Amino acid sequence: KQEVTQIPAALSVPEGENLVLNCSFTDSAIYNLQWFRQDPGKGLTSLLLIQSSQREQTSGRLNASLDKSSGRSTLYIAASQPGDSATYLCAVRGAGNMLTFGGGTRLMVKP
């Protein structure tokens, strides 16, 4: 059974810092990995989707990498801003059609 773990569970940083969120998964037989953002009381907003054949994806200040063989992904956020405060979730898509999610990293960026 696929298990997804996110470290750290919570992170508080001052504005302007570059930061890295980590995601690991136990079964490397995945088709893609996706990073989501979730604001309190809201649904999920897709940030980046990396296909299994790709190594990384970039969108603005966000960069996500994927090392499928080692079961790891990182989300890099450059020059963090208070508006980046949210919970970040990673999810993998395996042989089934469902997504398997990690527990999330709660990020607080202080002005």
Place this chain on the structure above:
Amino acid sequence: GAGVSQTPSNKVTEKGKYVELRCDPISGHTALYWYRQSLGQGPEFLIYFQGTGAADDSGLPNDRFFAVRPEGSVSTLKIQRTERGDSAVYLCASSLKAGFPPYEQYFGPGTRLTVT
């Protein structure tokens, strides 16, 4: 265009009652997914539909949970004899199709269920 919508946004019910949660997928999307997110955790898969049929219901926790999608569009998640442990946010997602290559899933805002 319109995204995935879910109603109600919040539902408070008493232990033992029956509840229905509704999901309207993106128009034209044939696959529909239900997930449950307990406080402080990531979403967990419950069930998905391809068209009208439940293709995988392996995530439903017990037989108090049931979902339907009679016309291949709107879906209703039904919970009988609710328990306090059912309190969570129920998320719905849809994708153009199920299967491969994998199509991206788009999520609705969720229904927050509180069982008192």
